[in-house]
Amino acid sequence: MNEISEKTILNDIINNLALMMRTAQMHNINNTAVINQIERVVLLVNSVLSEAGILRIDLVGEFIHINNERVRYPLEHLFNVDSLIKELKKRGVGTIIFENKLEMEEVKVFVKSFISAGSSDNPFEAIYSAVSGLRSIEIDRLKSVKEQDRDIRKIVKKSYFKAVAFSKGEINVNKVKAKDAVSVKKTKMIIRSLVDMILEEEQLLLGMTAIKDYDEYTYHHSVNVSVLSLALGQRLGFDKKALTELGIAALFHDVGKVTVPPEILNKPASFSDEEWTIIRKHPVWGFKTELKMKTIDPIIIRAAIVSFEHHLNYDYTGYPKLRIAAGLDTFSRIVSIADQYDALTSSRVYRRTALSPDRALSILIEDSGKKVDPFLLKIFVNMVGVFPIGTLVMLNTQELGIVCESNPLFVDRPKVRVIANKNDIRSDYIVDLSEKMPDGRFARSIGKTLDCNKYKINLAEYLFTAPVQTPPQNITISM
Ligand SMILES: [Fe+2]
Ligand SMILES: [Fe+2]
Known part of the structure; x- marks a missing residue:
C-alpha cells in the first residue's frame, strides 16, 4: 500500500467509525443503514489488518492517533470525528x-455495548466486559492529560512492574498445571506496552533491567530478557508485530523452570551434578508446557521453539x-x-555473585x-555500550558515577550520573x-570500572529519579 492511499484509508476508518456510531445511536443495530456502515468499517479495518497485523486507535488529548501516528483528517470529516471524540470521552474509552480478522458479529457486540453504555454509570466497565470475550477487539481506558504528561520515568516504571506482576500471575505452577497458563490477549497487551516504551524511552527501560536487587528474581528475569530482546529486535529493524512476538517468546523462555522443584531452584548453595541434570531439562519442559496449552496460537508455537532452543548455544x-543441528530460530539467538x-x-543463577555489566x-x-x-552480539554491544547502564565508574576527574544512558555513536562515552566527587561525597x-x-579534549573519560554490588549502591534510587544538581563547571583532570 503506498503512503497516500494508506493515509486515505486511515482517514476513512475514523470517519466511518464515527458514522457507524452515529447511525447506531439513531437506529436499531440490525437496521440496514447500521449494517451497511458496520460492513464498511469491517472492510476498511481488515484491509489494514492484512498489511499491518494490528490497528490501534488512541485518543490523545483532542487528537486521534492510529498505530501511534496522529491522523490529520480533511475538513469535511471534522464534524464526524469531533462527535466520535466526544462519545469516546463520555465513555472513558481512550x-x-x-x-x-474482524468479524461483523464482533463489531455488532462492540457497537451495541458502546451505545448502551452511554447511559451507564460505569460506561467503560460495561463496554470492557462486553468486548472481553471477543477475539479481534480490545479497548483501554482514556488517560487524562495530566496522566499523559506525567513524569515519563513513572510511566516506564509502571509498564515494567506491570509486566513483572503479569509474569508472576501467569507463569506459576497452578497455571501451568491447569494448562491455560497463557492468556495470549493479555500477554500481547503487556508486551505491546513494553514495545511502545522501547520505541520511545529505550534507555529508561533498559535502566530498569539494570536494577538487580529485587527479591523475586524469576519474574524480573523474564521481563528483563524480554526488554533486552526487544531492544535488540528494534535494532534489527523488526516491526511492531514481530517485536510483540519476540517479546512474548522472551517473556516465556524459562516457563519450563516452573516444573523444576523449588527447593532446587531456590537453593542458596551451588548445584550438585544431579541438580544440574534436572535444571537442564527446563528447555524441554518449557517446550512441552507451551504446546500443551489450550490456546493454540502461532505466537505460542514460536515461543515454544524459543523455550526449547534458548540454551542450545550458537555452536550447539x-x-x-x-x-x-537444524538451525536456530532468530528469536532463540536473540533471547539467548x-x-x-x-x-x-x-546473583541468582549459574553463579552466586553477580558480575558488573561490563x-x-x-x-x-x-x-x-x-x-x-557474533553478528547479534556486535549489535548487542553497540546497543548497551562498552559500559552498559548500571556500570559503576570512576572518571578521570575523580567523579564517581553510574552509567545512565548509552551513546550509540561513541560506545565508550555514555552519560554518567555522578553520585560523588572529590569535593562532595x-x-x-x-x-x-x-x-x-x-581545546578539543574530552572533558571527562572513564578511568576505571568498579563493582556496584561491592559498594552496596542502590541503583534504583538513581534510575527512578531525576538528578537534583547541574554539573559543576570547574573540573580538573587528574593525570
Ligand atoms: Fe533458561
Ligand atoms: Fe533464563
Missing part, C-alpha cells in the same frame, strides 16, 4: 485495538543435546544473548562465534562523556 554445545547477559549480571559483556565477547551469535548530576573542552 484506546480501541483491532487485530486478527549447550543443552538439550541434539542429534541433528539477552538471557545470558541478564543471568550473568544477576564484566558480563566481556564474558559474552569471549564466547562470540562459539556460544554466542553526595553529589547528583549527569555528565555527558562525549562533551569536549574548548
Whole structure:
C-alpha cells in the first residue's frame, strides 16, 4: 500500500467509525443503514489488518492517533470525528485495538455495548466486559492529560512492574498445571506496552533491567530478557508485530523452570551434578508446557521453539543435546544473548555473585562465534555500550558515577550520573562523556570500572529519579 492511499484509508476508518456510531445511536443495530456502515468499517479495518497485523486507535488529548501516528483528517470529516471524540470521552474509552480478522458479529457486540453504555454509570466497565470475550477487539481506558504528561520515568516504571506482576500471575505452577497458563490477549497487551516504551524511552527501560536487587528474581528475569530482546529486535529493524512476538517468546523462555522443584531452584548453595541434570531439562519442559496449552496460537508455537532452543548455544554445545543441528530460530539467538547477559549480571543463577555489566559483556565477547551469535552480539554491544547502564565508574576527574544512558555513536562515552566527587561525597548530576573542552579534549573519560554490588549502591534510587544538581563547571583532570 503506498503512503497516500494508506493515509486515505486511515482517514476513512475514523470517519466511518464515527458514522457507524452515529447511525447506531439513531437506529436499531440490525437496521440496514447500521449494517451497511458496520460492513464498511469491517472492510476498511481488515484491509489494514492484512498489511499491518494490528490497528490501534488512541485518543490523545483532542487528537486521534492510529498505530501511534496522529491522523490529520480533511475538513469535511471534522464534524464526524469531533462527535466520535466526544462519545469516546463520555465513555472513558481512550484506546480501541483491532487485530486478527474482524468479524461483523464482533463489531455488532462492540457497537451495541458502546451505545448502551452511554447511559451507564460505569460506561467503560460495561463496554470492557462486553468486548472481553471477543477475539479481534480490545479497548483501554482514556488517560487524562495530566496522566499523559506525567513524569515519563513513572510511566516506564509502571509498564515494567506491570509486566513483572503479569509474569508472576501467569507463569506459576497452578497455571501451568491447569494448562491455560497463557492468556495470549493479555500477554500481547503487556508486551505491546513494553514495545511502545522501547520505541520511545529505550534507555529508561533498559535502566530498569539494570536494577538487580529485587527479591523475586524469576519474574524480573523474564521481563528483563524480554526488554533486552526487544531492544535488540528494534535494532534489527523488526516491526511492531514481530517485536510483540519476540517479546512474548522472551517473556516465556524459562516457563519450563516452573516444573523444576523449588527447593532446587531456590537453593542458596551451588548445584550438585544431579541438580544440574534436572535444571537442564527446563528447555524441554518449557517446550512441552507451551504446546500443551489450550490456546493454540502461532505466537505460542514460536515461543515454544524459543523455550526449547534458548540454551542450545550458537555452536550447539549447550543443552538439550541434539542429534541433528537444524538451525536456530532468530528469536532463540536473540533471547539467548539477552538471557545470558541478564543471568550473568544477576546473583541468582549459574553463579552466586553477580558480575558488573561490563564484566558480563566481556564474558559474552569471549564466547562470540562459539556460544554466542557474533553478528547479534556486535549489535548487542553497540546497543548497551562498552559500559552498559548500571556500570559503576570512576572518571578521570575523580567523579564517581553510574552509567545512565548509552551513546550509540561513541560506545565508550555514555552519560554518567555522578553520585560523588572529590569535593562532595553526595553529589547528583549527569555528565555527558562525549562533551569536549574548548581545546578539543574530552572533558571527562572513564578511568576505571568498579563493582556496584561491592559498594552496596542502590541503583534504583538513581534510575527512578531525576538528578537534583547541574554539573559543576570547574573540573580538573587528574593525570
Ligand atoms: Fe533458561
Ligand atoms: Fe533464563
